[in-house]
Amino acid sequence: MNQPLHFVPSDEFRQRAQAVVENPALQKSFRGAMDFLQNKRLAQFPDDVALQRLRDLGEAIRQYSLSKLPDLLETLEAKLTANGIQVHWAETPEDANRIFIEIAQAQGARAVIKGKSMVSEEVELNHALQAAGIEALESDMGEYIVQLADEKPSHIIMPAIHKTKVEIAELFAERIPGVDYTDSVDELIQIGRKVLRDKFATADIGVSGVNLMVAETGTLCLVENEGNGRMSTTVPRIHVAITGIEKVVEKLTHVPPLLSLLTRSATGQAITTYVNMISSPRKPGELDGPDEVHLILLDNGRTQAYADPQLRSTLQCIRCGACMNHCPVYTRIGGHAYGTTYPGPIGKIISPHLLGLDSTYALATASTLCGACAEVCPVRIPIPDLLIRLRTEAYKNPATAGEAVRGAGSAYSSVAMALWHGWAATYRYPTLYRLFTWCASRLRFLTPRKQGGWTRNHVAMQPAKRRFRDRLNRP
Amino acid sequence: MSQQAIRQRILEKLRAAQAAPLACPDAEVFYKESMEDQPTRVERLMLHMKNAMAEVHRSSAADLGSCLNRICSDKQVQLLAVAPELLSDSALCEHLSQQLQMLPVTQCHVDQEALFNTVDAGLTLTHGGIAETGTLVLWSGDESPRMLSLVPPVHIAILHASCVVESLMDMMIREKWSTGLPTNVVLISSPSKTADIQQTLAYGAHGPKQLVVVLVEDR
Known part of the structure; x- marks a missing residue:
C-alpha cells in the first residue's frame, strides 16, 4: 500500500513543489482550505491581549515541562x-x-x-x-x-x-x-x-x-x-x-x-x-x-533536539498545525511536496532530528523567513530562528560541524563557502568594496545570463553602468 | 536491546542535557472566578450547546420522565439503552417503560451487539457541565459505561443545573481532580462531526448523530 516517503531524496523536493505550483486545481484547493482555517482561528481570538497572555502561559508551561522532562517521564511512568x-x-x-x-x-x-x-x-x-x-x-x-x-x-x-x-x-x-x-x-x-x-x-x-x-x-x-x-x-x-x-x-x-x-x-x-x-x-x-x-x-x-538549548524549543510543539495553515510556502506546495511525515514549518524544524539533516536540509531553505509561523504559534516556537540555525548547521564544514544535528555539514561546498567568505570580506573592508564595485560596473558585459536559481524565475541581474556612489557624487 | 536498556538510554540522554528546572507556571490564576450567577451561567452553556447543534430541553425533576418520553417519541426511539446509574430511579424507569423498550444494561456487561445494531438511543447522566465552552462532562464508573454516549445514533444526556461550572479549570480545582481520576473522563460539546471532506461540516461521523441535553432545574 503506502510507499514509505522517508527515502524520497530532498533534491526531488524542488520538482515535487514545482509540480504542485503548476497545478491550478491544487492551488485553488490549498488556498481555499488555508483561508478557511485562518479565518476560523482568527474568529476564536477576538481579543489580542488575551491571546498574547494565553500564549505566554502556553509557552511557559511547555518550557517548564521540557525543563523537567526526564523527571516527568519517570513520574508519568510510575x-x-x-x-x-x-x-x-x-x-x-x-x-x-x-x-x-x-x-x-x-x-x-x-x-x-x-x-x-x-x-x-x-x-x-x-x-x-x-x-x-x-x-x-x-x-x-x-x-x-x-x-x-x-x-x-x-x-x-x-x-x-x-x-x-x-x-x-x-x-x-x-x-x-x-x-x-x-x-x-x-x-x-x-x-x-x-x-x-x-x-x-x-x-x-x-x-x-x-x-x-x-x-x-x-x-x-x-x-x-x-x-x-x-x-x-x-x-x-x-x-x-x-x-x-x-x-x-x-x-x-x-x-x-x-x-x-x-x-x-x-x-x-x-x-x-x-x-x-x-x-x-x-x-x-x-x-x-x-x-x-x-x-x-x-x-x-x-x-537530539533536546540536547541543544536552542533546538530544544522544537519540542514545545503541541501539533496544532497553525504554522502550516499560515505558511505561504505550505499554501503553495501542499503537504506532500515535503516528502516527510510532518509538513510545513514544524516539519522543517522537526524532520532533521527524525531523519537527519542530510536528507532534509533543503526543507529548511524553502522559506522566506516571513515569520508568519512564529506569529501564530500558540507556544511561541521561534521557527524562523530555528530554520536559520538548521541552515547554518547544514552548510557548516563537516570537519568542524560538531554533533548538534545528525547530518550537519551535508550541504557544505568549499567553492560556495569561499565565495561567501569573499562576499563577507568585500563588505567588511571599504577599499575592497569600492574596488569590487568599480570593477563590476566596468566589466558588466561579462555578467552571465544564467544565474542559477535566480534566473529560473527572474531576469538576470547586472551591475549598473554607474555606481550609486558615483551618481550621488556627480548627479 | 532490552526494554530496560532503551528506557535507560533515553533517560540518560535527557538527563545529560537537562539544565536547572524553570519555575512552575501557575495556570490556575489565569482562570478568574466569574461573577456571574448560576442561572446566567447555565443559560450560556445551553446557548453554546445549541449553537453547536445539540438539542436542548428543560425539565423539572418531577417531569423528567414525561420529558424524556416526549423526546423519545419525537425521535422515534423504540429501544433505549439506559445507564445503570439511572436504573435505581424506579419512578423514572416505570415512566419510560410505559412507552418504549429499555435495553437492560445490567451491572455486569454492556450488550455490544445490541448497542451497535439495534439500540436507537443511549440515556446517561452527566457529571457536570462547563459554561465557557458549552460542554458536558461524563465520568465513567461501575454504573456509568462509556459506550452509551458513543455508539447509539442518539445520545440523551441529563444535566443537573447545579452541576454547571464556569470552566474546565474551575471543575478540576473544585473537585480536586489531581487527587485521582476515573478510568475515563470525556468532555462532549456537540454531536459527532467532521470537516475532513473539503472542509464541509457533516454530523454523525463515528459517534452519535444527535446529542440531546435535558437540563434538570433542581431547586
Whole structure:
C-alpha cells in the first residue's frame, strides 16, 4: 500500500513543489482550505491581549515541562503503571513497531483499528503491521480517505485536505465494494461511518495517538471531533497509544490552557467535540472499556533536539498545525511536496532530528523567513530562528560541524563557502568594496545570463553602468 | 536491546542535557472566578450547546420522565439503552417503560451487539457541565459505561443545573481532580462531526448523530 516517503531524496523536493505550483486545481484547493482555517482561528481570538497572555502561559508551561522532562517521564511512568497502563519505551521507529507487533502477537490479534496518530505515521506502523500479517485500518475520515487512495496525509490535522469531494466520491465508488458514486458530503461520511462501524466492533486492538500526557495523575488526553478516537480507545479489548516523549506536562491544571490553545489554533474551535481523558484500563466492575492499555513512548531523534538549548524549543510543539495553515510556502506546495511525515514549518524544524539533516536540509531553505509561523504559534516556537540555525548547521564544514544535528555539514561546498567568505570580506573592508564595485560596473558585459536559481524565475541581474556612489557624487 | 536498556538510554540522554528546572507556571490564576450567577451561567452553556447543534430541553425533576418520553417519541426511539446509574430511579424507569423498550444494561456487561445494531438511543447522566465552552462532562464508573454516549445514533444526556461550572479549570480545582481520576473522563460539546471532506461540516461521523441535553432545574 503506502510507499514509505522517508527515502524520497530532498533534491526531488524542488520538482515535487514545482509540480504542485503548476497545478491550478491544487492551488485553488490549498488556498481555499488555508483561508478557511485562518479565518476560523482568527474568529476564536477576538481579543489580542488575551491571546498574547494565553500564549505566554502556553509557552511557559511547555518550557517548564521540557525543563523537567526526564523527571516527568519517570513520574508519568510510575503513575501510569500504578493505574494499570503498561508503558513501553522506543528509541527508533523499529523499536516502536516491534513493541507493537509483540503486543499484537501475544494476543493473537489479526485486525487493528486506528484513531488518528501522526506518530504512528512517523514510524510507518501500517507498513510494519502489514508485513506482520495484521490488518490496520485508519478510522479518522481524512486518514481513511488517504489510506484508501494509497497516499500519506498532507496535513497533520486535516489529512485529506488536498482532495476535493469529487475526487473522494470517485475514490469511494472505485475502492469500496457496493458503493455508487455520490458527491454529497453527508452521504460520503455515512458510507465511511458504515464501513468503519463494523471494524470497530470486531477489531482486536485500537490504536491512538496522544495530545497531552499528565504526569501527576497518569492520564492520556486525546482531542477529536469524529468519535473514532473514543471508539478506538473504548471498544476493542486492547488499546495501544503511541506518542513522542515530549508530550508530557506535570499538572492536570496545565491541560486547560494548552487544550484551549490547541483547538482554537488548529481548527478554530473553542473546544473539540470530544476531549477524552484516559487514566486506566477497565477496572473490575466496570461495564466497558479495554482490558489492557499500553503506551509506547517514542524518542526517534527527539533527544537530539533536546540536547541543544536552542533546538530544544522544537519540542514545545503541541501539533496544532497553525504554522502550516499560515505558511505561504505550505499554501503553495501542499503537504506532500515535503516528502516527510510532518509538513510545513514544524516539519522543517522537526524532520532533521527524525531523519537527519542530510536528507532534509533543503526543507529548511524553502522559506522566506516571513515569520508568519512564529506569529501564530500558540507556544511561541521561534521557527524562523530555528530554520536559520538548521541552515547554518547544514552548510557548516563537516570537519568542524560538531554533533548538534545528525547530518550537519551535508550541504557544505568549499567553492560556495569561499565565495561567501569573499562576499563577507568585500563588505567588511571599504577599499575592497569600492574596488569590487568599480570593477563590476566596468566589466558588466561579462555578467552571465544564467544565474542559477535566480534566473529560473527572474531576469538576470547586472551591475549598473554607474555606481550609486558615483551618481550621488556627480548627479 | 532490552526494554530496560532503551528506557535507560533515553533517560540518560535527557538527563545529560537537562539544565536547572524553570519555575512552575501557575495556570490556575489565569482562570478568574466569574461573577456571574448560576442561572446566567447555565443559560450560556445551553446557548453554546445549541449553537453547536445539540438539542436542548428543560425539565423539572418531577417531569423528567414525561420529558424524556416526549423526546423519545419525537425521535422515534423504540429501544433505549439506559445507564445503570439511572436504573435505581424506579419512578423514572416505570415512566419510560410505559412507552418504549429499555435495553437492560445490567451491572455486569454492556450488550455490544445490541448497542451497535439495534439500540436507537443511549440515556446517561452527566457529571457536570462547563459554561465557557458549552460542554458536558461524563465520568465513567461501575454504573456509568462509556459506550452509551458513543455508539447509539442518539445520545440523551441529563444535566443537573447545579452541576454547571464556569470552566474546565474551575471543575478540576473544585473537585480536586489531581487527587485521582476515573478510568475515563470525556468532555462532549456537540454531536459527532467532521470537516475532513473539503472542509464541509457533516454530523454523525463515528459517534452519535444527535446529542440531546435535558437540563434538570433542581431547586
